[in-house]
Amino acid sequence: MQGLFSDPALERHFTGHSGGITQLRFSPDGAQIATSSTDASVILWNLNQAARCIRFSSHSAPVNGVAWSPKGNLVASAGHDRLVKIWEPKMRGASGEFVAHSKPVRSVDFDSTGQLMLTASDDKSVKLWRVARRQFVTSFAQQTNWVRSAKFSPNGELVATACDDKSVRVYDVDSGECVRTFPEERSAPRQLAWHPWGNMLAVALGCNRIKIFDVAGSQLLQLYVVHSAPVNDVAFHPSGHFLLSGSDDRTIRILDLLEGRPIYTLTGHTDAVNAVAFSKDGDKFATGGTDRQLLVWQSNLHTYDASQFDTKSALASSGCDTSAASSKQSLASGTSKSNDLSIRIDPRQSLAYQQSEENFQVLDSKHANQEKLHTMDSKTNSPSRPFF
Template sequence: MQGLFSDPALERHFTGHSGGITQLRFGPDGNQIATSSTDSTVILWNLSQAARCIRFASHSAAVNGVAWSPKGNLVASAGHDRTVKIWEPKLRGVSGEFVAHSKAVRSVDFDSTGHLMLTASDDKSAKIWRVARRQFVSSFAQQNNWVRSAKFSPNGKLVATASDDKSVRIYDVDSGECVRTFTEERAAPRQLAWHPWGNMLAVALGCNRIKIFDVAGSQLLQLYVVHSAPVNDVAFHPSGHFLLSGSDDRTIRILDLLEGRPIYTLTGHTDAVNAVAFSRDGDKFATGGSDRQLLVWQSNLHTYDASQFEAKSALASSGCETSGVSSKQSVGSATSKSNDLSIRIDPRQSLAYQLSEENFQVLDVSIESGSDLCSCSARLDEISKLLALIDERVRRLEGIYTL
């Protein structure tokens, strides 16, 4: 396999939001990305060169989170206005609204079937909803502060929450009981990511740390200190072998979880990196920041080879330390030092970065929840005017024939 090892490379560079990007998700087919922003809008970016991008504007305040349904027919957005909007991209309008919480909604997620939706809020709760009926199902309210994030496990049987009370809680969906609690001392968790196998959980902390827990065993498996500022988001590669992270330090890190070390440091954002995500096949990943930029990258991780990485970094040592935490548990700890051996990539001189004003159109869609009624009303008005004109012409003709 020699000669096939390729580094991640910037593929596309989008600008279009007037506020910072708060969250992003790839569509199931990998051809679209949904982003939420402090500018109160959601944009669906089409990665096809000729395709049109769509901006949805129905929230009255910042949009904190976004999620695709598994089939890709729905997009949900979580707003600071206490609502969750359900969008149908093909209809280009709002198909549903949930007045979900009594305070700002921080995150939204679908289960693997797409029938259930999970929301997290500043009202200290996470809630499950039945999407088709817009029906409340259950609530998880053991947190003592804001719930920043809530995620379904891959099989939909568990829910993980991250709260400003410095806790990560695992709930059983059927019983509603809290089955695991992980507490933090340094800082509150900001974001969560389930491992594709559903047995581990990655936590982005409001200090500069990333932790990976064994959910069943209630153990800390790995600790990474690879950023110099709070970590805002984490995402597992579909293989489960790599982790992507974004931080207030403006960098993106890629971690090799099998070797327990950082392998890439990516720059390109000029402000905090708030959101990171892999496509379903892992061939691409995207990053979004407070600088309003959406960067889309070729991951090239399918070509990654640990031995070639060591040769490429020109050093044999990984720079990671493993320390015993207890007689029953050991944790790999990767530290960010001056001898950080990860490969650094800055795309700002690349052609893809410089061509920020690409030939794409952003179609604005500003339709409220009563969009169907508004549309019908507008059409009826047009029909009424047309009928009035026809009636007037008929009367004129009748007048001519009666003379």
């Protein structure tokens, strides 16, 4: 019989923030990770062992979100100080900022071309901007409460929003019209992610659930109850076959979407897991939490074989208890299965975990050129000048 597939494994363990990590993103080339934090900073972690990390500390309040441009030449951050900052990810790179909203900004996202940017805020609005001209384009404003997240679809034609009014809305970028609404009775969505094919949305909910919707068909495809506390973030593997989630219950789950079941339960964080993300090639994923830890993992999902899962799960359960968390998965048809057979991975005894790189040198960025920019009114024809 061929060898069993490889499990995810912790590769690096970083600490450097003085506050909890709120969001993280891999750079397009996978060589760096950007993390935002309640300590009012963004850190760029270079995954090259010999390299130094860079801290950007120009926000005056917690930083709620961070995003890379598709080319990796810009990083944007969204702050509780109502500011969006755009900067070059290097020690003396140029930077700029503008007041994007009247209340804290919760998320920022670039489209696939890098020419457009979305911001979401506690002022109940989502705004679309032209990056080069730092120019306001339009608002998506049907929400009636705080907007936690706004994301472009992979092709940039749609925008999805997660709002505290217990709704997920999908807008057409060209027309500005709301074309889909997915209401939630139990609790508000905390985060969302587009499937790589652009036809599905995964939603992390405060009621401990994860839902996957068919956007075109306006229907619920899958429902997972695999966490025992609110789910804070979700991310699709680039293949579209797996979903990663992080929760207040301190665990990370990996779901096999084709089989409709959880396959891994990962521990290691000592407080809520707020942020999860895959690298562009899916070879790595990273997790960050309130405990200020950044964990970088080898996913090994390219080796996963669903036909061998039951055998591997049985072997794993014979050596450790896999029944600590319960799960339930339901399809829109109403079928369901329970019994969590996921393989539990605890990296805390590993060398990678014990050798926490808390002394990894983090240098404070000094911007060569910083200019304060202000919100452009959509009705104003003021001239704009190129930025970056």
